[in-house]
Amino acid sequence: MAVGNEGSRVKEPWSGRTVLITGAAGLLAGWVERELLEAGASVLGLDNAWDGPRATTPPGGIDRIDGDVRDTALLGGLLSGRGIDTVIHLAAQTLVGPAIENPVDTFSNNIEGSWSVLEACRLASGVRRIVVASSDKAYGDASGQPYREEMPLRAHHPYDMSKAVTDMLAQTYAATYALPVAITRCGNLYGGGDLNWSRIIPGTIRSVLIGEAPVIRSDGTFVRDYLYVRDAAAGVVALADAVGERPELGGTAFNFAAGFRMPVIDIVKRILTLMELDLEPVIMSLPLQEIPEQRVSAARARRELGWRPRTSVDSGLLETIAWYREYLGVAR
Numbered sequence: 001m002a003v004g005n006e007g008s009r010v011k012e013p014w015s016g017r018t019v020l021i022t023g024a025a026g027l028l029a030g031w032v033e034r035e036l037l038e039a040g041a042s043v044l045g046l047d048n049a050w051d052g053p054r055a056t057t058p059p060g061g062i063d064r065i066d067g068d069v070r071d072t073a074l075l076g077g078l079l080s081g082r083g084i085d086t087v088i089h090l091a092a093q094t095l096v097g098p099a100i101e102n103p104v105d106t107f108s109n110n111i112e113g114s115w116s117v118l119e120a121c122r123l124a125s126g127v128r129r130i131v132v133a134s135s136d137k138a139y140g141d142a143s144g145q146p147y148r149e150e151m152p153l154r155a156h157h158p159y160d161m162s163k164a165v166t167d168m169l170a171q172t173y174a175a176t177y178a179l180p181v182a183i184t185r186c187g188n189l190y191g192g193g194d195l196n197w198s199r200i201i202p203g204t205i206r207s208v209l210i211g212e213a214p215v216i217r218s219d220g221t222f223v224r225d226y227l228y229v230r231d232a233a234a235g236v237v238a239l240a241d242a243v244g245e246r247p248e249l250g251g252t253a254f255n256f257a258a259g260f261r262m263p264v265i266d267i268v269k270r271i272l273t274l275m276e277l278d279l280e281p282v283i284m285s286l287p288l289q290e291i292p293e294q295r296v297s298a299a300r301a302r303r304e305l306g307w308r309p310r311t312s313v314d315s316g317l318l319e320t321i322a323w324y325r326e327y328l329g330v331a332r
């Protein structure tokens, strides 16, 4: 058995499989790529923005393809000629603020991008397992109740809706075409390699490392359910494996979260404590259009996949802080 991290259960069958990952230059993809490479899979990574500093993508080993998931000819060519038997679709415009400023761009990347990938899988023969990334945000506001997979998707804001539609497209392809596709709905991911500085955890750590007070755009009360990215990656791989073996999982969504929920102000203070710094966060109290409270139950993933989050919040945050120290070259 190959083990990608303490918590992963990546099994030998990955050896000899060829996996296409979309959004391959992103945070989650980088850790999924590591898991799969360690397990012996061949990995092709598709992304339309490889040019930035891409920190989590393993330096060697994956075959990088520069292209857009909306390019159906490109996808068709890849899926017909490369022996791909697994597709993990993670590509998306993932930032909530830009989605509000330019919803059409987000809808196009996320919704058209998703149907393009699903349709290419439908037309290709030989794709035996597919995972599509939805999000806990697809549920919308559930008045603080823990999200469970049978709850309706009640997204109201552009990014959230783009993930709800992605989710339902995957369900549609499973129900109508028996496509072996399962869906992830992860809580808020954090971990080394996230270069989206507008996100609270990387933004806070970077501010502290460069000697500035961390900035909270909201009033700090939004509750989020945080999940260490390596645990999420192990979940994605476990789900991909399972949907290939168990056709009844087609169209099924799985929440992944650690049950580590707290208001934004508290996670910022926890990071400051772990970094042993006494800085006062700047609270901007901007009127953000975001879900006030998100709690996620991962009971189904635990039960059906045997998945467990293996990383405690403090060790996850400490590993993350260490990663940014090294990346930014700051000893502080």
Ligand SMILES: NC(=O)c1ccc[n+]([C@@H]2O[C@H](COP(=O)([O-])OP(=O)(O)OC[C@H]3O[C@@H](n4cnc5c(N)ncnc54)[C@H](O)[C@@H]3O)[C@@H](O)[C@H]2O)c1
Residues within 6 Å of the ligand: 022, 023, 024, 025, 026, 027, 028, 029, 046, 047, 048, 049, 050, 067, 068, 069, 070, 089, 090, 091, 092, 093, 094, 109, 113, 133, 134, 135, 136, 163, 185, 186, 187, 188, 189, 190, 196
């Ligand atoms: N980060 C989180 O907290 C979180 C939580 C729940 C769900 N998700 C979902 O998980 C997936 C991965 O999230 P992440 O945080 O790693 O994202 P990320 O922003 O780090 O990476 C996304 C990648 O997709 C690429 N991309 C975007 N549009 C594309 C297109 N049209 N064609 C090709 N590539 C394109 C981007 O260049 C980027 O490299 C996303 O689908 C996201 O919606 C993320």
